[in-house]
Amino acid sequence: xxxxxxxxxxxxxxxxxxxxxxxxxxxxxxxxxxxxxxxxxxxxxxxxxxxxxxxxxxxxxxxxxxxxxxxxxxxxxxxxxxxxxxxxxxxxxxxxxxxxxxxxxxxxxxxxxxxxxxxxxxxxxxxxxxxxxxxxxxxxxxxxxxxxxxxxxxxxxxxxxxxxxxxxxxxxxxxxxxxxxxxxxxxxxxxxxxxxxxxxxxxxxxxxxxxxxxxxxxxxxxxxxxxxxxxxxxxxxxxxxxxxxxxxxxxxxxxxxxxxxxxxxxxxxxxxxxxxxxxxxxxxxxxxxxxxxxxxxxxxxxxxxxxxxxxxxxxxxxxxxxxxxxxxxxxxxxxxxxxxxxxxxxxxxxxxxxxxxxxxxxxxxxxxxxxxxxxxx
Ligand SMILES: [Zn+2]
Numbered sequence: 199x200x201x202x203x204x205x206x207x208x209x210x211x212x213x214x215x216x217x218x219x220x221x222x223x224x225x226x227x228x229x230x231x232x233x234x235x236x237x238x239x240x241x242x243x244x245x246x247x248x249x250x251x252x253x254x255x256x257x258x259x260x261x262x263x264x265x266x267x268x269x270x271x272x273x274x275x276x277x278x279x280x281x282x283x284x285x286x287x288x289x290x291x292x293x294x295x296x297x298x299x300x301x302x303x304x305x306x307x308x309x310x311x312x313x314x315x316x317x318x319x320x321x322x323x324x325x326x327x328x329x330x331x332x333x334x335x336x337x338x339x340x341x342x343x344x345x346x347x348x349x350x351x352x353x354x355x356x357x358x359x360x361x362x363x364x365x366x367x368x369x370x371x372x373x374x375x376x377x378x379x380x381x382x383x384x385x386x387x388x389x390x391x392x393x394x395x396x397x398x399x400x401x402x403x404x405x406x407x408x409x410x411x412x413x414x415x416x417x418x419x420x421x422x423x424x425x426x427x428x429x430x431x432x433x434x435x436x437x438x439x440x441x442x443x444x445x446x447x448x449x450x451x452x453x454x455x456x457x458x459x460x461x462x463x464x465x466x467x468x469x470x471x472x473x474x475x476x477x478x479x480x481x482x483x484x485x486x487x488x489x490x491x492x493x494x495x496x497x498x499x500x501x502x503x504x505x506x507x508x509x510x511x512x513x514x515x516x517x518x519x520x521x522x523x524x525x526x527x528x529x530x531x532x533x534x535x536x537x538x539x540x541x542x543x544x545x546x547x548x549x550x551x552x553x554x555x556x557x558x559x560x561x562x563x564x565x566x567x568x569x570x571x572x573x574x575x
Pocket of ligand 1: 268269291292293294337338339340341342
């Protein structure tokens with residue numbers, strides 16, 4: 199957890215935006231400084247803006263509570279991916295009960311007396327290929343080993359296929375994990391064991407979140423959820439349509455030029471690099487449904503199709519777009535923001551989530567956002 203900014207600093211950033219822009223919701227977190235939240239909530243209320251508490255669910259809670267990490271196909275703990283302080287990309291197993299209990303205890307002990315309108319649940323997933331092959335080839339902890347048997351999935355067959363991918367076996371060199379096609383957020387593979395495996399992981403994340411969602415709803419809190427873009431969500435255990443039953447809104451992360459975890463070009467490149475010995479991007483162009491995936495910034499038509507397939511999801515969508523600028527991993531410009539907003543506005547979305555945070559957004563990007571989302575009299 200990083201040292202948070204002072205309230206004065208936050209107010210000086212927020213007030214001009216709350217005055218000039220059509221802001222509906224504010225997502226804030228995380229810090230254990232209760233007073234900071236209370237002050238921001240008071241400020242937001244004056245503008246009729248809802249405040250959501252940002253909470254990491256299957257990551258980062260280990261800073262405060264004992265947790266159970268993911269175990270990979272070779273029996274090792276999945277390695278973390280370090281990006282910056284307070285965001286360690288260490289992931290925990292959804293099948294270990296203590297990981298849900300620890301998460302809810304953190305909320306109860308630190309945040310439950312603060313009058314938030316809702317909670318915004320982030321890191322509701324397994325690792326992606328950002329954490330290497332191990333990130334996706336997990337989990338094989340004792341609880342999960344029992345769960346595969348109960349779900350009728352052959353753990354032996356899974357381990358054989360994972361070993362073959364790791365060895366660069368010829369059959370797997372034509373496309374990542376032997377993908378045959380991609381449609382509506384789902385892949386078909388040459389070996390159907392992969393479909394069983396990923397569908398199973400999606401059920402595990404859903405089942406993990408079901409009681410958590412109920413706990414917050416019983417407290418009268420609304421729920422927002424952070425997800426990957428569908429083409430990556432699939433590999434990390436996120437069935438966005440299923441998750442939407444447990445949420446009031448979904449924020450799919452459509453980060454078209456972020457060169458870090460959750461960035462579309464980054465996750466795409468990691469998928470290729472981790473599954474193929476020669477990770478040529480052209481491989482994707484031969485997979486039906488993936489022809490346009492790729493590019494830096496990521497192809498706009500592909501991004502639009504990713505959102506369009508989510509339009510059947512029963513809750514409002516607020517795609518996350520970058521307004522931050524961090525050299526060299528997010529080289530955003532006002533032009534880039536305008537292009538993305540104009541294109542995605544043609545899809546059935548409720549609004550945008552200006553990501554991934556206000557603190558790292560430069561003035562020229564904020565001015566552009568104010569122009570695009572200014573209050574209409
Ligand atoms: Zn496990």
